[in-house]
Amino acid sequence: MSLSIEYLIVEADRCVACGLCLPHCPTYRKTGSEADSPRGRIQLMRAVAQDILPNNARFKEHIDFCLSCRSCEAACPNSVNYGALVDTSRALHTQKKNLWFTLAKPFIRHRSLQYGLSWLIWLSQKSQLAGLLRVIMPVAKRLPEIQQPVRWKTLYPAASKRGEVSLFLGCATNTFDNSTLKASIHVLNKLGFDVHIPSAQTCCGSIARQMGDAVEAKNLVAQNESAFKQAIPILSVASGCGAGLNDYMREHKVQDISAFLMSCDWAGLQINAMKKTIYVQDPCTLRNVQKSHQTVYDLLKKIPEADVQALPGNGQCCGGAGAYMLTQGKMANDLREDKLSAIKRNNVSILATSNIGCGLHIAEGLRDQHSVAVLHPIQIIARQMGLETLKCKKENML
Ligand code: SF4
Ligand code: SF4
Incomplete structure (x- = not known):
């Protein structure tokens, strides 16, 4: 995918300004402003690329305000590649010098630093330090309860091997939700897959791209391309990572874990019944980009007696959107309110989501x-297949 002015202008020219994408755009629905709609942003991006409009603070504001949820792209009858347009415009015109991103960059890039950070958070949550940490760093209040950090082995062999896969860890999942990775290994091993975890893998690059740092994003993708050398499926548990890798990794096809699992043979495997209603929140990156959100429902329906339902309003972004929840707090919270209302109205007790960003934000x-x-x-x-090691409060509610 080219990040050039020429590409931007040619792709933007493919928009016929029909407006069919407008009702699908969360920011347009909230503000009613054409400049916060996909059609309006495309016009703005093209006008700035052609030097018809200045690349000023107001332009940046409208581009920054976009969630990159790509609902517009999924709705567009002309298949305008809005995701590539906004990535290109951000790389060329709105790169941000953001303090939190500058500080976070080494942790995003280096797994050893992520590991150290996870230990720090975990130890502080287990000790009296937690209260102090929340006073010193208000952002600590936003952190979820995390599991003890794990040094992953490079191979988790199946007892009876049917195939091999690689697992993409993802920096946020690895830091804040390693129980999802443990659960993935458990299920894949039960299905007969050896699970490889290449140690040289790194962040998918989506946050860097969102921040307009194309150089950093490119370096991260290149590192992942050389880390995942084996010609076996690469599975992602965070749909945001999967979408980013699929867009930019040239030689590898990355699959969401639910989609992969639905292509496997489950004959003979025991799944214990769970007489509960599970609501599913569709992450935009799974619904609009990977277009495999239905496989999550199909997977959960394998649990006998489980009632699997879509959370009403699934077509709209929850506001998490990668770094958006940190950089555009008000809109992120406004959009989340709609999800929280749906959760309340439907008496939801279990919410399944396939993206760490959505999960943390909600x-x-x-x-x-x-x-x-x-x-x-x-x-x-x-858990319904016998994994007993998820010792967190939320597991007790299943
Ligand atoms: S639906 Fe597609 S062609 Fe129509 S305004 Fe939106 S981006 Fe342009
Ligand atoms: S990516 Fe989402 S927020 Fe951005 S213009 Fe498209 S629909 Fe609107």
């Missing part, structure tokens, strides 16, 4: 409602 909004467990679907399946 769980933060539910912080005071201890009656809702927000979990990756693979955690729910793994």
Whole structure:
């Protein structure tokens, strides 16, 4: 995918300004402003690329305000590649000098630093330090309860081998939700797959791309391309990572874990019944980009007696959107409110989501409602297949 002015202008010219994408755009629905709609942003990006409009603060504001949820792209009858357009415009015109991103960059890039950070968070959560940390660093209040950090082996062999896969860890999942990775290994091993975890893998690059740092994003993708050398499926548990890798990794096809699992033979495997209703939140990156959100429902329906339902309003972004929840707090929270209302109206007690960003953002909004467990679907399946090591509060609610 080219990040050039020429590409931007040619792709933007493919927009016929029909407006069919407008009702699908969360920011347009909230503000009613054409400049916060896909059609308006495409016109703005093209006008700035052609030097018809200045690349000023107002332009940056409208581009920054976009969630990159790509609902517009999924709705567009002309298949305009809005995701590539906004990535290109951000790389060329709105690169941000953002303090938190500058500080976070080494942790995003280096797994050893992520590992150290995970230990710090875990130890502080286990000790009296947690209260102090929240006073010194208000952002610590937003952190979820995390599991003890794991040094992953490079291979988790199946007892009876049918095939091999590689697992993409993802920096946020690895730091904040390693139980989803453990659950993935458990289920894949039960299905007969050896699970490889290449140690040289790194972040997918999506956050860097969102921040307009194309150089960093490119370096991260290149590192992943050389880390995943084996010609076996690469599975991602976070749909945001999977979407980013699929867009930019040239030689490898990355698959969401639910989609992969639905292509496997489950004959003879025991899944214990669970007489509960599981609501599913569709991450935009799974619904609009990977277009495999239905496989999450199919996977959860393998649990006998489980009633699997879509969370009403699934077509709209939850506001998490990678770094968006940190950089555009007000809109991120406004959009989340719609999800929280749907959760309340439907008395949801188990919410399954396949993206760590959505999970963290929604769980933060539910912080005071201890009656809702927000979990990756693979955690729910793994537990019903006998994985007993998820010792967190939310697991007790299943
Ligand atoms: S639906 Fe496609 S062609 Fe129509 S305005 Fe939106 S981006 Fe342009
Ligand atoms: S990516 Fe999402 S927020 Fe951005 S213009 Fe498209 S629909 Fe709107």
